[in-house]
Amino acid sequence: MRIVFAGTPEVALPTLAALHASDHEVAAVLTRPDAPTGRGRRLHRSPVAAWADEHGVEVLTPAKPREPEFLDRLRAIAPDLVPVVAYGALVPPAALDIPRLGWINLHFSLLPAWRGAAPVQYAVLNGDTMTGACVFQLEPGLDTGPVYGRLTEPVGPRDTAGDLLDRLAVAGARLTLDVVNGLDVGALTGAPQPEDGISYAPKVTVDDARVRWTDPAFAVDRRVRAVTPAPGAWTDLDGQRLRLGPVTPDPDAPRLAPGEVAVGKKAVHVGTATEAVRLGQVQPAGKKPMDAASWGRGLQTAPRFA
Structure with a gap:
């Protein structure tokens, strides 16, 4: 053919x-x-x-x-x-x-x-x-x-x-x-699609990829994974975009307010509407990706995400 x-x-x-x-x-x-x-x-x-x-x-x-x-x-x-x-x-x-x-x-x-x-x-x-x-x-x-x-x-x-x-x-x-x-070889006939179960998936925009910290942890996790690798999840940090890799809901972490950041020696957690999530990889504006713990060690004070 x-x-x-x-x-x-x-x-x-x-x-x-x-x-x-x-x-x-x-x-x-x-x-x-x-x-x-x-x-x-x-x-x-x-x-x-x-x-x-x-x-x-x-x-x-x-x-x-x-x-x-x-x-x-x-x-x-x-x-x-x-x-x-x-x-x-x-x-x-x-x-x-x-x-x-x-x-x-x-x-x-x-x-x-x-x-x-x-x-x-x-x-x-x-x-x-x-x-x-x-x-x-x-x-x-x-x-x-x-x-x-x-x-x-x-x-x-x-x-x-x-x-x-x-x-x-x-x-x-x-x-x-x-x-x-x-x-x-003429061996196939198309089957009409069902009339029920229809749903739509429009193009994902950069705004869609912004993390909503007021969502529950499972929704934050899904959003980040859904836009990885493109267009890439992000959050606002002092007026600049901080790109985020996949996060992990952590029910054992201390409870934090939505967007509140807790920097530990080995992990960085962010509050959501439910339990906190542990950050994986982050990428500050103009820099290369790095693990969140390394990024956190370089901060002067714990930020808060918008």
Whole structure:
């Protein structure tokens, strides 16, 4: 089968590599345009584009996939199918109609739960104990198409969104290849999604990643893990952001007021609405990450987080 693969971040690479190593032909990749990153704001290729460059695969980078030039090129390539993993842009009907078998999307949730941009983050934030991935037919609605295959994955009590996404990306690559193989021989029919159990996971913002110390400890823990590694949890310290790695609720710690900080010889605790949490790694503004105990030893007085 002739394929154009659509994806942008590293999480898309396992599926791209699996398709490239299969009997199918990856004729091109579709990815987001080069973007400025780092302090120097230099333009960098997306992980998918960089992978394609290394493997001699054509790279398509329209600013928007409705551009006539892109649509003309996609028609010229004439793919049978476009598998998608975290491409990052809405695909218009004009593009959806070009491949013989349409577009299929690997989505990291058990649809119809957590439709949208951040399903893994919301699964962790809401304390789900089970999640998974689905491959479904892309259509104009938001993650509404019929499902060709799914897998389940338990959410561990200390999993960050990054941990979970890494596992789902690998398992999802195998699932996507199975679906592509099934579609190639006409052996699959998509199952409509249930009408109940629908929930939404919009993009996680930097403000969403700010820790609310007036929340109970379990909610603080979930929020931090949900936004690790990106966009990264943070709290306000004297008007500057202090980035936080995963924290641990500690029912044996002394009771502290929300945001109150207690610095010990081997640990730093912060109060919540319930028990205190023990900080793990912290990163003050303009500095490298360090363990909280080392950071605490350098403080003149115990701060209070806002």
